[in-house]
Amino acid sequence: MQQRLFRFFVIAILPWVILLAVVANLWFLDSNQSSNSSAFFMNSSAVSFGIQAIVGLTATLVVLVSQVLARATVRPFETLLSQINLITTRRSITPPEETGLPEVDLTINNLYLAATDAQRRLDAERTLAADVSHQLRSPLTALSLRLEQISQDTKDTKVHEDSTAALGQVDRLVKLV
Numbered sequence: 001m002q003q004r005l006f007r008f009f010v011i012a013i014l015p016w017v018i019l020l021a022v023v024a025n026l027w028f029l030d031s032n033q034s035s036n037s038s039a040f041f042m043n044s045s046a047v048s049f050g051i052q053a054i055v056g057l058t059a060t061l062v063v064l065v066s067q068v069l070a071r072a073t074v075r076p077f078e079t080l081l082s083q084i085n086l087i088t089t090r091r092s093i094t095p096p097e098e099t100g101l102p103e104v105d106l107t108i109n110n111l112y113l114a115a116t117d118a119q120r121r122l123d124a125e126r127t128l129a130a131d132v133s134h135q136l137r138s139p140l141t142a143l144s145l146r147l148e149q150i151s152q153d154t155k156d157t158k159v160h161e162d163s164t165a166a167l168g169q170v171d172r173l174v175k176l177v
Contacts (some may be wrong), residue, residue: 005073015126018063021055066157076104086113137174144170 076099083096093115096108122157147170151163 003070005070006066009069010063011017013062013066014059017055017058021051024051024055075099076101080104080108083111088109093119140170140174144174 079097079099087093093112096105096112099105099108145166147163147167151160151167154163155162
């Protein structure tokens with residue numbers, strides 16, 4: 001994107017610089033022919049070279065300024081992209097930096113708010129799941145121990161079969177939790 005903007009700036013401005021050079025050379029040649037008495041314009045090749053040098057320096061300046069402008073224009077979007085990458089890879093969500101472009105800043109801030117809200121909800125969900133798991137395991141362990149005790153202490157085969165089946169169900173629940 002930065003190279004594309006750089007090319008755009010150069011293509012947009014450089015023709016005007018070249019046109020200015022052509023007009024300056026034509027003006028110089030016209031003024032040189034109309035007033036031969038001027039000592040300054042007697043050496044037309046030196047003045048023409050000076051105009052071309054100024055145009056060359058201006059063209060170089062256009063290229064440098066275009067590169068700086070392209071870099072400055074792309075920087076906020078690179079910040080936005082890096083913020084999106086941090087959020088999608090689930091790394092730590094840091095508060096966004098100001099880019100200077102209101103639209104990009106608003107987008108980054110809204111993305112940050114949505115990501116922090118999602119992170120808060122995910123943390124609350126994990127906490128709830130851990131709490132429920134802990135609270136269910138203690139009674140299930142107690143129930144499992146009680147069913148094992150009943151299964152071992154009973155002489156009735158029907159009670160022994162039922163307690164063994166119930167113990168299997170409790171073990172399945174413990175694995176789920």
